[in-house]
Amino acid sequence: MGKPDPATFHKLYGAKKPRAVYYKKDFLDYLFMILLTIVVVGACYGRGHVITKIGLVLCAFMITMFAIRHGIEIKVPLILRKPQQILHTLAYKIQNLRPIYFVALGLLLLENILVTLTPNLPHHVALMRKIDIDLFYIELISITVFRTVILADHLCKRELVREVLMQTPWRRVVKEQTNITLEIMHAYCTGLLTHIITIAPWYLVIVYSRFSVIFLPVTILMSIVIHLKWSKVFNTWFYRDHWLGHNSEFEFIFLHGPHHDAIPSGMIAVAENGFLEGFMRFTIGAPIAFYSPFIAFLLYTIEVAADMRGHQYIPGLFPRLPKKVMETFQHSTHHYGPLEPYSIAHRKSMSAEGDDSFERWLPDEVRNSIELDEELTGFKWDNPTYRRTLTLWDKYQA
Structure with a gap:
């Protein structure tokens, strides 16, 4: 990849309004x-x-929490004042698609065409659909159990949650009189609703596609190959999409905002996204929903769990994020103040011990993803927010 062009990564139709x-x-x-x-x-x-x-209950809870936490002001909504932003958002998503997305989509369509053209072969479509739906629910339930365990630990240590957050920019929200239990429940419900809608594209693929036992070995192998290719371009795709989520007011309000509206706990995380943003990202963005359902199951399960772990920015609570990881990963900086970094925000470990298990499986494009921020925004790795965050780890998770 050549030198990144700000005109491409920071392109906007209309005024920039960081949020x-x-x-x-x-x-x-x-x-x-x-x-x-x-x-x-x-x-x-x-x-x-x-x-x-x-989902309906969770949505009702979200509306109630918005009114409690932010208040209500009746004003002509942005979507009515600037409806063209809807088309702009669709244009952004389409322009940001990577060629490997179309390869994954093409593989899915090809399998369905071949199954349709060969009805006499023992494809066992019904059996495959049953297994795939079972895998879907296993992923949903297992991640929900993991999220609930995190919730339980936060509730048991809710005063620690308050104490830590009051030493961060979150003190604008969390104060001595704040109902911290409600904030914790809000984070938990944010994660639940985000998860439900983020994996909805995968559910649609499972329900409406026709998968074959005969083609299974090939589709599994091809899905792995495609994902390895996707992982190499993921950081540039994510940077662009994430930058829009904070610098387009419309995209922040309608797509990315919910991800930043809840306290920075592992409970909120799914795939670095808000509610509708999750649906859009896995429909016209990331290709995972189009993979063989067996590979999609593994990736959704592993990556959502990893994202939850990677968002636990309140030290001393389950799942504990080791300081060693924090020293090479600065997404916490993004949640604790500055908008930057927009990338995955990882820097390859320079320790004498070499790469740890966290890094070993990452492609170089991810391991040094922070370079994109450094080139596009002048992001400085050694910054005050990062240093203050590490002191919290020294204090609460030594």
Whole structure:
């Protein structure tokens, strides 16, 4: 890859409006975003599905929490003042697609065509669909159990949560009189709802596609190859999408904002995204939903769990993120103040011991992903927010 061009990575139709928090003036836009979330969840899972019912309850909770935490100001919503932003967002997503996305989509379509053209072969489509749906629910339930264990530890140590956050920029939200239990529950429900809608594209692929036992070895192998290719371009794709999520006011309010509205705990995380953002990213962005469901299952399970672990920025709580990881990973800086870095924010370990297990499986494009921020925004690795965060690890997780 040549030198990154800011004109490409920072392209905007309209004015740049950096955002990292919601305000009470955003209430009607937020309400509309939640209504769209309900529509998407219902359309994907079906009106009577238990996941849709859970999603409806979670959406109602989110609206209530917005009113409690931010207040309500009735103002003409952004989506009505600037409806062209909808088309701009679609354009951004399409322009940011990588060629490997179309390879994955093509593989899925090819398998379905071949199954249709060879009805006499023992494809066992019904059996495959049953297994794939079972895998979907195993992923959903196992991640939810993991998230619930994190919740339990946070509730048991809720005063520690308050104490730590009051030493960070989150003190604007978390104060002595703040109902910290409610903040913790808000983070938990944010993660639940984000998870439900983020894996919805995968559910649609499982339900409406026809997978074959005969082609399974080939599709598994091809999915692995495609994902290895995807991992090499993931950081540049993510940087662009993430930058938009903070510098386009529309994208922050409707897509990325929920990810930053909750306390920086592993409970909030799925794939670095908000509610509708998760659906869009895995529909017109990341190709994982198009892989063989067996590979998609492994990747969703492993990567969502890793993202949850990688967002535990309150030390002393489960799942404990080792300081060694914090020393080579600066996404915490992004959640604790500055908008930068926008990339995955990892720097290859320079320790004498060499790479640890966390780094060993990462491609170089990820291991040194922070270089993209350094070139595009002048990001400095040694910065005050990073140093203050590490002191919290020294204090609470020595």
